[in-house]
Amino acid sequence: MTQIKDQGILRETSCSEELFAIRDSLEILGGKWKLLILIYLKNRQDQLVHFKMIERGIQGISAKMLSKELKELEINELVTRTIQDTRPITVTYALTDYGKSVIPVIEALVQWGFDHRMMIKKTR
Amino acid sequence: MTQIKDQGILRETSCSEELFAIRDSLEILGGKWKLLILIYLKNRQDQLVHFKMIERGIQGISAKMLSKELKELEINELVTRTIQDTRPITVTYALTDYGKSVIPVIEALVQWGFDHRMMIKKTR
DNA sequence: GTAACTAGTTACCCGGAAGTAACTATGACA
């Protein structure tokens, strides 16, 4: 089984615990766009990120999907939505501290996806 | 951006590289069952794992889906399928070395899913 | 001969995820 940190203490998970944990992760991070949005926000933590910026930055996403996914990320407290008192009014999105906890997951997936591409290049 | 290992050397990814990498990962590891199957195999690397064992071990999965997902995992060289010369003939599945490279991804997702559950427990 | 085991395959169906396009509301600018 996998070693996890449980309140700072290393312990082994049980098999069903792992299956539940993965199911939880997939429920919240799954789907076509959520991880892409989180990456986008992660890479611009120094900027004010507007709705339209994300829409333009993630190729293929529609306003409808972006709106829906951002709402769900906000509900799960991974992202904050802030209305800026500008003219015209703008809205900015940012990772919460909790949202930043997803970064190791993203990094693992990015590394694996990158390795996979290298592997395919070599063997074909 | 994320630091990745590129042929053993640390370097920074570009933003679009990250998006491509994640898309690759999700294409191969995405869906409802693939990661669960990989976990199942990871936790039984010392045993001969038969089709029916997985079917029984992962609650909710149907023979059709299991068959389909295993085929795709085999095509992507994450899993091997071995026909055993027994009576009746049995088939065993195992992680390839390449399949084992997914373990860090699984561990990251398990840890996050576990943390998420703890977080919800605390705040509600 | 028939029931039960292995390891699947096939046909059919459904719901929800996602796409498209049009629309709203507010304000700025010219």
Add this chain to the structure above:
DNA sequence: TGTCATAGTTACTTCCGGGTAACTAGTTAC
């Protein structure tokens, strides 16, 4: 007054991931 921008919403539609159930095929045990 009309056009463009931001930040979405709504209605309609399509697609396919996944579920169910029945079926194949080889072997063994009763």
